[in-house]
Amino acid sequence: MPQNNYFRLSTMAFRIISTVLLLSGLCFKLSAGGRREEALDVLEGQDITLNCHFNNPRILRNNVLYWMRRRHGEVDNVAIGSQALDANYRIELSEGESRYDLTIRRSTYDRDNGVFECRVKEGSGSILHNTVVNLTVLIPPGSPQITPKKPKAIEGKPVELTCSSRGGSPDPQIIWYRKGSDEKLRSVLKPGGGRDELTTSVLTISPNKEDHGNEYRCVVSNRALRDGEKMETTVVLDVDYYPRITIGPANPMRVELGSPVALTCSVDAKPQVTNVRWTRGGRFIDIREIFTIPMATLEQAGRYICQADNGLGILREREVTLDVLYGPIVSVPNSRDLEVGQNLVVTCNVTANPAPRTIEWYKEDDPSFRQSGDILRINSVTATNQGNYICRAVNFLSPTNKEGSDRIGNATVAVRIRHAPGKSFVKLSTPDAVLDESVTLSCGASPPGWPTPRYEWRRLNTDSPLLVGGPEYTIPRATYGHEGTYTCQPFNRLGKGTTASVSLKVYQAPSILERLPETSIRSIGTTDVSLTCRAQGKPEPSVRWLKDGEEIIPIDGLYDVVQQQQAVGSNGVYTVQSKLMFQGSQRINDNQIMAQDRGIYECVFTNDVREVKTELFMRIKHSPITVHKENKVAFDKNENAVLVCLMQSFPNPSFQWFRGSTIIHRNSPRYAINNTALPEDVYSSQLIVKHVSDDDYGDYTCKGENTMGDHKTIIKLQPKGPPESPTDLYLVSVGTNSLKIGWEEGFNGGIEKTKFIAITKAEDESKQEYDCQSENPCVIHNLKEQTAYSIQVRAHNIKGDSEYSAPLVISTGVEAASIPLPDQVYFEILNQVVSFRVLSTNLHLVGQVKKITEGGNEWEVVSTNSPLKGKEYEEIFVDEANPNQIQVRLCAVGNELLCGPYIDAQKVDVLPARAYKSSSLQYWVGIIIGCVVAASLIALILVCCCRRRANSRKLKKKSADMEVSHRGVSSQAPPPPYYTVGRDNKAMDGSLQNGLEETTKAAMYGSQQPYGYGQNNGSLPPNPHNTGYMDNSYSNSNNGGSVNSQDSLWQVKNGGGNTGYDQNNTAPPPQMTPGSDPRNYQYDPMLHGGYGISGYGDYSHYPPSSPHQTPVPHQMQMPQQQQQQQQPLMGKDDGYYPPPQQGGYLANSGDPYASVQKPRKRMDHIDGGDYDVSGMPDPYLGHHQMVDPSMQGMNHDNQHMQQQDNKPQISFDESLESGYSTPNSRNRRIIREIIV
Template identity: 35%
Template sequence: MSGATLFVVKGGVLGMIGSPIPSHDSSIPRAVPVNQQDSRGEKREGTARSTCWRLRFDILVSSTFGNEVKDVENGAGAVLECRFNPVLLSRDTAFYWIRTNKRDKDNVAIGERPLEDGYDVDFRPSEGRYDLYIKGATYGRDNGEFECKLKEVGTGDELHTKRFQLTVLLPPGVPKVSPTAPVAVEGRTIDLECSSSGGSPDPQIKWYREGSDEPLESVLIPGGGKDQETRGILRVVPKKEDDGGKFTCIVWNRALPQGHTLSSSLKLTVNYFPRVTVGPENPVLVEEGGRALFSCSVDARPPPNSVTWTRHGKFLATGYTFTLDRVSLPDSGAYVCQADNGLGQLGQASIDLELLHGPMVSTEGRREAGEGEDVQLTCQVQSNPPPSRVDWIKVGDSGFRRSGHRLTLPQVTAQDAGVYVCKAVVEMEISGLREPKRREGNGTVELVIRHAPGSSEVKVAGAAVVGEPLTLECGSDPPGWPIPVYRWWKGEDYDRALPSASSRFVVPSIDMNAQGLYHCQAENALGLGSPGSMMVEVNQRPRVIKSPPPSTVRKVGDPEFSVSCTAQGKPKPAVEWLKDGDQVGLEFEVRNEEEEIEGGRGIYRVKSTLSLHRALGPEDRGRYTCRFTSPIGEDESSLLLRIQHLPIAVESRRDLKAAADLGSDAVLTCKVRAFPRPTFSWRSGTTLNPSPGGKYETNSSTIQGDLHIGVLQIKGVTNNDYGVYTCEARNELGSTESVVSLGARGPPESPEELEAQAIGPNWVLLGWMEGFDGGFPDTLYHVSASKRTRGEKDRPLMFDCIDNNPCNITGLEEQSTYEFQVKAINRKGESGLSSTAVLSTALHASGIPQPEQVFYGEEAKIIRFSVISASLQLLGIAELEDLGGNWIPISASPFIIDSNIVEVPVGAEEAGILRTVRVKTCLRQHPDICSDGVQATRVRSLSGPLVAPWSFPLEYLVTVVVCSVGFFVALALLAYCCCRKNSKENDKGFEANASLVRPSLVTGQPPPPYYANGEPGYGTANGIYGSAPRYGVADGGGTNGGGSVNSQESLWKPPSSSVEESSSSAKGFYPYATQCHNPVPHLSAPTTTTDYSYYHKEDASFYSRGEDPYGMGVPDYFIQSPNSRVFNESVDSTSVGRTKRVIHEVIV
């Protein structure tokens, strides 16, 4: 049997050359590690590919029946040794070599003579040698089988045969992969082919997956020669994970240097079925009535052409998201997202919708039980998720609370009767929300205990007033069950009492006879309760019974004036006189006559007379009102006094001038007060002759009462029209003249008399007297506010008041002093600054201490309360609640609070109608800024003094803290000095004993440098932004440089400073505060000025005249932002027709 060579590698037999060899034959080749010597003693070295097993195949020479396998490099020489036993020469022997290749089979040598070039023989028969020498081996000639034969001449018997399988080594060609860019479908088999030709012997081909050193199972199809391709086929069933995977084929044969291979790679693209993921959570938790949002993400190649939502197999919607609004219980369940990308298999995922709902609490509603019985109340709660807490509370009993679904009350009494509330709390974790939602549900049970009524008490609903209904309420404690009937009687008329099912006794309209003692008594089947009583005092609202005439006319110079009116009421009404809504001055005399009506049961009649004992003047005209008030109401009557007088000019600075440009129309006005109505005439040197449609036109009108205005209109103004005009107003009592100057339009005049009309904690309402507007009615006003800090002014804040006067300045700091100035601006320029008004903001109401321990003693008729000590000047105001729910100050209010304990008497009339009283504290300087009112507790008597609440003033507390810190610092310095002194003495001792070696406990490093707390320039007066944040040196938590425990570093290193918050006085703009003018801090100040004049700005785009309608450097935000929001003036200011604008300008 002829020999054969097998190539065995990892994965099995890939191929063989020659005939099969029995498995027991020792000629099967071995896999030998790289760098191991082979059978020929040659050592081959090389670096095999990192992803391959580094194998080397020895060329084994097998001696199976005289056959050998031999390799020769192309162009090299080879020796085929044919050895035999010389004994065979005893016979006549013929020697020859036969070659078999792909072309033919022929002799190459006979005897000692070669038959072709390139061959030679070593013929030494006596030595048993017949070797064939091959020179310059080539593949086409020498790649094949060589046979050395010895035959007996004559008989043809083979005496000796030796076969050689000669392989001419040729390296394989570069491998080619097919397809080069394969596209596979998930689950469908694809063959990847790697081929190589030109190699001898046929190469080995292995496939590898990137990232793995293990070869993949593949099929090797040998080519059988260098001119035929050897193919390695890798069969892949692709998965999604194979998409983008890199596959490499490795080619090798024995012609390649040891450790060298050829390779080629491809990248596999896999079209895979859709992978569907649903969210955002699964299940989706949604509260009932809310919105459910489902999302579906699909991973597929190619992308899906269809994404649909279904439920129970029914189509719902398409798209990656699906929304359900106002979800309810039937919407709960599974929803399926399906995706299809045309590969024949759908991808889908299911998401569940779980409906959450708050607790639905059900109870039995009412439970009736007898005294001494055990009662159990049950609360059933339905919710998703289950309730986290279930509590029972009792209405009217803040101390009652039980937990659990069941409430057990053992041996109940009448005091246990009432309304019990079962309160369930559910915490719902809703998809998409970070914080859980809390939902509560309540259920009530009315527990009634069968018992007899107790003592009765009578209460009146409101004050008893003549002509109004009277309602009395009878209540028993305990109330009694079954529901009792009530008996009502007045005085001693018990026999006339009739039972009533209602606890209320109502008289539709009462008179003074309804006054008296009322009784009520409750009764049910279980017993009779004790009666209750109440004394009803009937009052009468103030009512004017004699009024002055509606109006009267007097003349200037009349010697005196008086008016009177009469009213009656209970309690006795107080009277005040008003002139045009304000209290009359001290020059008026008020005389009151009071008398109690006989048999009127406390009704008083009050007659009041107002007198003026001097000659009347025009200023005395007006409406005079007598107003009668009591705690239960008020009434009033008025008289209009008209004074006949000659015209009196009503002039202001702006009325004395008029302005108009050449060619335009001018309007001049003059105002006078006069009665009867005057006539107006105008002249300028000579009397003007006005006519309708002419150069001059005049008219007049009555503004209000005896205030009249005359108007002169000049059409087509020329230079000759500029000058002085005289307006004469005349009636039958005389005349007056006013002078009005007409000129060209120009800048406005400076405002004057700047003052505060109201002040709050962070706002000031400013008003001023306007100067002449220069002929521009739409003149604007700008206000600057500079805060005073320790005697110095901060950079001013600018406010644009537009045309509002007064103007509300907001965004100020509490309890701070500001300097205010105002200037006027129109299209021709701006005025100078007004005089400075120095004003301080008030304390916020939340900083005012509230009254504490407020009591009202019914016997003494005194309100007593306490106030925490504070360095504030306070006023107190005590108020009664009237029938309409309004709070009316008592007669003693306001009163000064100058101690911690305050007592305020209440008048007898006020005490008679007092139902509820409250007390609040206010600032003396700003009585309109007050704390919240605290309602007084009614007690029979005020027994024992109140304990004044202790407080420690803040300034004292700061002083104590500072002193304490200073004391401890001084103590620490003293200890440090002592330690230093001792250290020096020890150092001297160490020098004296220098021969002794002692360990040093203090490092020799110098102390670290001092760190300044903050950076230069922060928080200085020159900083653009005022007080800026300062940053201290960061403290690492240990010593600098990691000093030793005993180092002195802590004496040098300051404590770490935290970041300080910026406290700039400039507040931000709050667009939602539509009632305010807000300050805007100026962010840059290229030029500081001392007035409001216009200065050239570098940024012409922002301060250009084209953007400013007035040309004064103020940006017009109406042009830049046509859609800007409108912020109206506050209720304390005049109405505006334009929005406020931010002024970016700083006045220093």
């Protein structure tokens, strides 16, 4: 084993040493020799050094070093060792630096462009090292050339473009581009391979129309060029392409029937086409590019083809469709005759392009009739179906390049139903006949009758007819003798219609009997001037006087009008004369003519027939009057100033100008004067001041003079400056968010271009300026709705601003849609008041009322500005008791035209109750009604009190028979118990449930009891006087038990627990009245088996008391006087008083043994009325007994014990002695039991 290990280790060591020696030799070999390659560029004429470096300097020893050059396949040595073989080459050998470099001076392409190799050889000829340098002598390429220089191509046929560049080292790169694009185009490059060779690049193009005119760019570059430097050239391609046809102006081409048509065929081709060819249906029709049709017909609709050929061998064509549009052409039968009861079917034939959107049937003079569809159907026709029926079709035409519109076609069919004429009527061609003019009476019937009826015309109270024939009767020239009543009656072979009549009145149009003269000349100051005109007419004409188109109102203090009228004959013809007198308080001395009386005067007569007039032109002689507006002008120095003087004068005036007191002559070199006559007797004189200087500023006097006198006015010449403030702002119109205002402009300062700025100030003090520019009036926008604004305006020019004008306060309007409608609109005939309710709104509104007067048919506005008062109900007075119709609407304040719709008012004699809130009259009516109701309640109370007193007096007489003895000893032991078979405690079974059936039983039986057991009704306080009584029952136990049974004590489970007035209960204790029992026992025996309580005498020695007995409240005590007056019905110890309205229930007249009178069931018990139980006190009282004054002497001790002792005590009355008597009774116990 040790020997083997030693052998293995020796072998591994040998292998490692051999590997190290081999790698060391290899590394030496590589360091001494090897091959290196690199590429270098040098510009021709520059020096360059080719490096040959060694890693091992020892290879330079005893070895051969040399450089050789290889170019064009030839190899030359250029250096051996340290000796260069060319004068331009130099060797740099450094053994220490291990380098053997070759430096080339003034390099040339022919000599140096090639491959240089540095080699090191050993003596054996093996190469220990070599460095290869690929040296390129850089020469820029020659300018590129493209052939052909003017390339021409045909669409679809390939064409080649060749770009070439001669020379250049290295061979250049040639790239093609399309102008406007940086994308290289695919081409074929063929390098030249030398400086003297041609390098080419071929670009092949398959051209189309879009290539025509394109510019192609050839870019040449190599490394001899500086960065970014390129050489390029371009060429434009000329392409012949086939025709492109554009046809139109639209496809399809839609035109309306009868309209001119122009079909265009535009051809784009190269070479161009000389003409085109239009065909239709294979037939040649035209060669022009624009094919026109003067008037399109339906036959000309269809396809049209345009062909074009430019000689390249391909014929191109396009087609266009001509669509001729036309409105509906409707056809129906002219007429259709039917008998009554037949069915009507008419078909409406419609042709149209495009197809009609709607086809409907209408009937003349019957807006309610309408049928959709092309077939008219009416089943079982009657005479009312006769008439003309119209088939109406509608389509929509939308011609090319025109706005679309509806076209309507219709046709009428006369549907005639054979029948006699119906109700007749007569109409006049004019409302009234006019003297000496024709009038026509027209007669008709509804239904009209078929066959066509004839008409018989008569005049009332004449025997023979005036005319038998057509439906019209014409009077060619009406006279007063034609007045009267005319009748007509239609008839045909099927019968006659009714007779209709019309009253014909003949009126006379006003005829002027006395006209005004055409002209009149008066002198100013003339007195007592008047104008007179006279006319005749029927009815009586009215007269108006107008001056310059405006009606003269006598109350203005300038004129007075006197009118006279007189009847002429008995036909109602009147002659009217009117005199216009120039007099009034506004005239000098009340009657002098003034200059402003100049003008055109018209006397106008009007009646129901027509209006006629006569005119006069009056001229007034007067001295000149100034009529120009401004008395100042403004011009700057060296300008020509123009001063204008306007005067009205008759006769015409002469003018003179003065500077101070110096007259200005026409021939002055610095002045010029021009005079002009204007309309309306106005004359103008202009003074021109040439080249204004400072001395020219000041006042100038213009004097006008005629035969009536003279007049002077002063005009001031001043330098140009800021404008004057606007004045007299006024409102033009109101919008919801805008206001339009105008103003009187002040002097503009001599500058025509004046601007205006408006400033608005709202209620919230917010301000806003608005530039009106030169607009007057001006619209101010962006305002708030229905808001008050204070508006001022200032003027502005280049010289400055004026002051603000005086403010104008106005409010914006409101949208009509936001104005509410009046609600609950009534017209109260009694007070002539319109009342309406206005819904809550923030808008400022007024009410407008219009009416149709009684007997009238026209609306009349009676109230246009009635502001709302903010009440729930508004009122507006109308001065008419019974108008035919009345309407109300609401409008915005300040704008009577901005309103909501009218609402009809309902006419009532008195306003409904809901409208009383806003009416002062209804307020008092409400007070009166309240007083009447209060008086009625007081009277009812008095009647009830009287009835109670009467019943009390009646029952007082029976009190002796109903006395109950209560003389028993209070300490007497109670009787032994009496047991019955069955359930002892009825409170424990289901009979305690309060139902309506049991409640009604209690009401029926309770009427027999002098004491009542109260029962809660759920909502009212417990009634202490309601106890049921079972007919003929004398059992001492409510549950059918013994006399001494305590089962009554358990009855509190259902009602007796609430035994008194609870302090926590908000319901006060009942007020005590005579006859009421203050005790409250919440148990109704009728609800628990129907067993009443009797035998009061058996328990008379037990004073009635309650475990919760408390003193009677002070307010429940009866007044002393009332207590003395009230008498008990029974014994004094009972203290019983009949409750109100219950005296009639004691049918037994107080006899406890009388037969029981069973009343019918009453619902009063449900309401908690007072019912009594005879003889038995309530041992579980919730309230104290009321002490009877009559009992104070006899039973004072008992009363004291009732107030002090809270223990339950029972008394009974022996007077109820009847029925079954038990042996255990100490006095007598009466048991009366009824088993149900």
